Amino acid sequence: MPFSRAQKADFLLLVVTLLAAISWMFSREAVLAMPPLLFMSLRFLLASFLLSLVALPQLAKLDVGQLWRCVRVGLVFGIAMSFWVLGLAFASHVGEGAFLTSLGVVLVPVIARVVFAESVPGSTWLALPVAVAGLALLSLEQGLHLEAGQLLFITAAAIFALYFNLNTRAANTIAIRRANGEIVEHTRIPALALTTVVLAVVGVVTGVLSLCFEPWQSALSDLTGTLIMWIVLSATVGTALRFLVQTYAQSLSLQSHGVVIMVLEPMWTALMAAAWFGEGMSTLQLLGCGLIFLSLLVNRWRAVRKLIRIG
Incomplete structure (x- = not known):
């Protein structure tokens, strides 16, 4: 029995969650040995270069409007990254960071409502208090405030939600109504070209920030074979392959269960971090992560219920 476009998108996004989880391990190893923004710039520029080798025919066909849409997605994604x-x-804890970042999934429909005036399902308003409760449990061990790393992950999650919306709209043909009532159709941007340009913009954004705030000379002089291996693995497996598959999956269907499937990323990440770095979690951290995961399921309860019925 052939897969529908939505089912194919769901399967590919499941692959994305696994690629994303292993990417956390590669990235963690790299940022322990070199400036983080410099690492991101090298990672994304290398990934974009590799994709451009096969994306040239698609890139040559992009018009100015399509190119700007790609750059806009890339700028938002670059800030988030x-x-x-x-x-x-x-x-201090990779698995916990993965759960905090996954809050961006809950915020996707909220951002869609604020920025694109799309309707927000009632389940989202039920999910947000659960997510906040999870954050509270994560922060209790440090008193009544969040650590710097946690605040950075939460900020990234909010911007990731905007990126996810922009990327989905860029990868699909959409009709936009202007203020004068005129309807303008924006044609889809091929996944390979969109991913290539977006990754290049992220590389430039993080590179400029690194040039302003990080020491390059000592970092580049301390490059080792092992560190280069982490950069290459992050660029190929964790970036070029991952985001190409994700963008292609998003281009297949606007109505898939992709958001539900992508919440598996923090689960895989926590398991891999436990095996890779020997991380453990306190009872409060487990409860906090559990509530955050529950909020993600509540947010997409209709899709979860449909999946259960299919199963």
Whole structure:
């Protein structure tokens, strides 16, 4: 029985969650040995270069409007990734950071409502208090305030929600009504071209920030074979392959269960971090992460219920 476009998107996004989880391990190893923003710049520029080798025919066909849409997605994503990698550098717990970052999934419909005037399902308003309760439990061990790494992850999550919306709209043909009532159709941007440009912009954004705030000379002189391996693995597996598959999956269907499937990323990350770094979690941290995960499921309860019925 052939897969529908939505089912194919769901399967590919499941693959994305696994690629994203392993990418956390590669990135963590790298930022322990070099400036985080410099690492992100090298990672994304290398990934974009590799994709451009096969994306040239698609890139040559982009018009100015499509190119600007790609750049806009890349600028938002670049800012989000800057906060994320700084959070990773300051974080004391990788698995916990993955759960905090996954809050961006809950915020996707909220951002869609605020920025694009789309309707927000009632389940989202039920999910947000649960997510806040999870954050409270995560912060209790440090008193009544969040650590710097946690705040950076939360900020990244909010910006990731905007990126996810922009990326989905760029990867699909959409009709936009202007203020004068005129309806303008924006054609979809091919996944390979969109991913290539977006990754290049992220590389430039993080590179400029690194040039302003980080020491390059000592970092580049201290490059080792092992560190280069983490950069290459992050660029190929964790970036080029991951975001190409994600963008392609988002282009297949606007109505898939992708958001539900992507909440599996923090689960895989926590498990991999436990095996890779020997991390453990306190009872409060487990409860906090559990509530955050529950909020993600509540947020997409209709999709979860449909999946259960199919199963």
